[in-house]
Amino acid sequence: MIGSVQRALRLLEAVGVHADGAPAKQLARETGLPLPTTYHLLRTLTHEGYLRRENGLFVFGEAAEAIGQAGARRRRRTHIAEALAMAGRELRAAVYFAVYREGEVDVVAVTDDPERPPVEEWVDFRATAHAHAIGQCLLAQLDDEARKEHLARYPVQSMTPFSVRTEDDLLQRLDTVRRGHVAYEQQEYALGTVCAAIPVQVGSAAAALAVSLPIHELHRLRTVTDQLRTMAEATLTTLAFSISI
Known part of the structure; x- marks a missing residue:
């Protein structure tokens, strides 16, 4: 479970690098994660509101933005x-x-x-x-x-x-x-x-x-x-x- 959390955080960090979002394949390459694992985690993060998908690109969702605002x-x-x-x-x-x-x-x-x-x-x-x-x-x-x-x-x-x-x-x-x-x-x-x-x-x-x-x-x-x-x-x-x- 901890490994899954670590991988999810790596994906969130990778999404944060791209202001306009990035596709799943690019995020998999940048994080070094297998593509099936990347798809699975992206679906989970999207379902939970941490990411959202726009025109095939993944960007931060409301839940992730709320965390950033709380930190600020x-x-x-x-x-x-x-x-x-x-x-x-x-x-x-x-x-x-x-x-x-x-x-x-x-x-x-x-x-x-x-x-x-x-x-x-x-x-x-x-x-x-x-x-x-x-x-x-x-x-x-x-x-x-x-x-x-x-x-x-x-x-x-x-x-x-x-x-x-x-x-x-x-x-x-x-x-x-x-x-x-x-x-x-x-x-x-x-x-x-x-x-x-x-x-x-x-x-x-x-x-x-x-x-x-x-x-x-x-x-x-x-x-x-x-x-x-x-x-x-x-x-x-x-x-x-x-x-x-």
């Missing part, structure tokens, strides 16, 4: 993580990158520095967008219909004594976020932590960069946020090209 996404996420780690060291803060897609808050990457640990997700970030700076920044970028639909699924609820209490309070907060292009939040999601998030341009999607600090460093929050904005404009704009939305 992992590489992009690694690139984002490295960019955030660099920002976190310079800012001496936990740094986050998040997007809003398919109706959900998706925290794509966050720094992992034990000296500056990120906020512990004690309640699902997706269900508590109203209570943290990332979510408020993303919700502020949505149109009225999308925001209303989100809050219908995830109603406003108090997470801490400092959280917004009602949907009306949240909507007023989001107006302030839109005007200032920044969301500040003090202990609304997690006690002992303050956060800020700024919108970033990533295609047509709502996205945000954010920082968090311990409460005793509240005095640094605005300065760190301004520095994050400068870094986003100068160097982290590559995020727009580093994630598939």
Whole structure:
């Protein structure tokens, strides 16, 4: 069975060399496989969606393309993580990158520095967008219909004594976020932590960069946020090209 897998992979590699596809006989020659074996494997790979046959030529199918896209996404996420780690060291803060897609808050990457640990997700970030700076920044970028639909699924609820209490309070907060292009939040999601998030341009999607600090460093929050904005404009704009939305 392992030998069959190896031979199938050799065929996929050979197909990948030919942008316009290649016939079975050519693939057999290039891989050194017997023609009957080549035909058998090509039929199997085609049946499973890894290849498709067009005018007698074999090209990658949707399944193979999906594998390639998944690998590309992992590489992009690694690139984002490295960019955030660099920002976190310079800012001496936990740094986050998040997007809003398919109706959900998706925290794509966050720094992992034990000296500056990120906020512990004690309640699902997706269900508590109203209570943290990332979510408020993303919700502020949505149109009225999308925001209303989100809050219908995830109603406003108090997470801490400092959280917004009602949907009306949240909507007023989001107006302030839109005007200032920044969301500040003090202990609304997690006690002992303050956060800020700024919108970033990533295609047509709502996205945000954010920082968090311990409460005793509240005095640094605005300065760190301004520095994050400068870094986003100068160097982290590559995020727009580093994630598939």
